[in-house]
């Protein structure tokens with residue numbers, strides 16, 4: 032592995048940092064307090080090319096690779112994990128299309144997504160399950176040469192703004208199939224939001240599918256093999272969550288360093304206390320370990336490798352790291368760490384969700400253990 036970044040990767044990282052500091056950071060508290068999906072920032076990420084970074088130019092992307100993707104998302108997530116998550120979630124359907132789409136599907140669906148002209152969500156979770164594909168109850172009935180999709184999906188992030196949805200349903204063989212749906216199709220109904228403690232403004236919502244007619248050319252991959260599509264595409268989602276964790280944790284460290292040098296106890300900045308120094312050092316070392324784990328996973332994906340195991344390891348480690356580092360950051364801030372007027376408590380709330388969404392930590396451990404024991 033080459034530990035040096037290429038000129039293109041450095042440029043992407045710089046551009047993302049500028050965007051994060053100028054456009055995202057000043058809005059982060061407002062997005063969190065109001066809980067409104069930041070449509071303009073999603074559009075700006077599209078114009079800047081962040082929504083298609085790893086994908087080939089012929090399919091609307093920048094062709095800058097997955098390391099660039101990780102570098103950009105780390106910067107953006109440090110300013111607002113919600114905005115980083117918008118970029119990450121939109122990439123999951125893109126990855127599914129790249130790996131399983133026909134040439135026509137890549138040109139018709141991946142191109143406008145990677146170009147930033149359209150946004151896509153992923154609809155897997157239902158009221159009864161977010162982890163078990165066998166428990167999915169949404170159906171795709173074959174009738175008159177079309178699929179008719181009926182069911183309900185819960186916790187669909189990006190839903191109010193998405194033009195397309197990567198949706199998983201049971202076909203008439205009772206196996207999972209993957210579909211690309213146009214969200215303006217009759218019967219595709221955006222319902223109530225799912226208010227969450229963190230990642231506010233992500234547009235996480237319930238969707239009803241009331242006999243949505245989907246043409247066969249919108250089936251992604253082979254009929255009945257939707258689980259393969261899910262496992263591959265969600266691997267990139269896990270890498271995304273790992274990187275979000277690194278960005279949020281780094282932001283917590285930077286805030287804590289500033290605070291510790293300014294806030295005084297017994298007449299001296301608390302940064303001079305060995306206990307505070309211990310916490311800061313602990314935070315920094317954990318972030319560094321998570322960062323390189325995430326970069327290595329991105330590097331492997333760049334080499335065309337299957338990252339199912341590595342992305343589970345990176346997500347498990349980085350999400351736990353982010354929760355612990357943001358918790359330590361709150362400790363450095365004392366009572367001010369609990370106040371809504373300072374950003375550190377938002378980082379903690381956002382970090383906690385990284386242990387849950389795109390697969391709970393227990394699922395990641397189950398995946399890793401299965402690889403270890405096979």
Ligand SMILES: Cc1cc2nc3c(=O)[nH]c(=O)nc-3n(C[C@H](O)[C@H](O)[C@H](O)COP(=O)(O)OP(=O)(O)OC[C@H]3O[C@@H](n4cnc5c(N)ncnc54)[C@H](O)[C@@H]3O)c2cc1C
Pocket residue numbers: 120152153154155156159160161162163185186187188189227229230233235384387388389390391392393394397
């Ligand atoms: C902010 C947010 C955004 C989200 N965005 C999306 C989205 O865009 N699209 C989407 O489809 N979903 C989305 N989700 C849903 C999320 O991915 C699922 O809720 C998550 O995967 C967990 O599923 P669950 O809630 O059904 O938990 P369950 O599967 O019911 O698990 C509950 C608990 O049971 C245990 N458990 C479950 N299964 C296992 C297992 N196999 N091995 C060991 N222990 C297990 C674990 O301890 C787990 O924490 C989002 C959720 C949130 C909070």
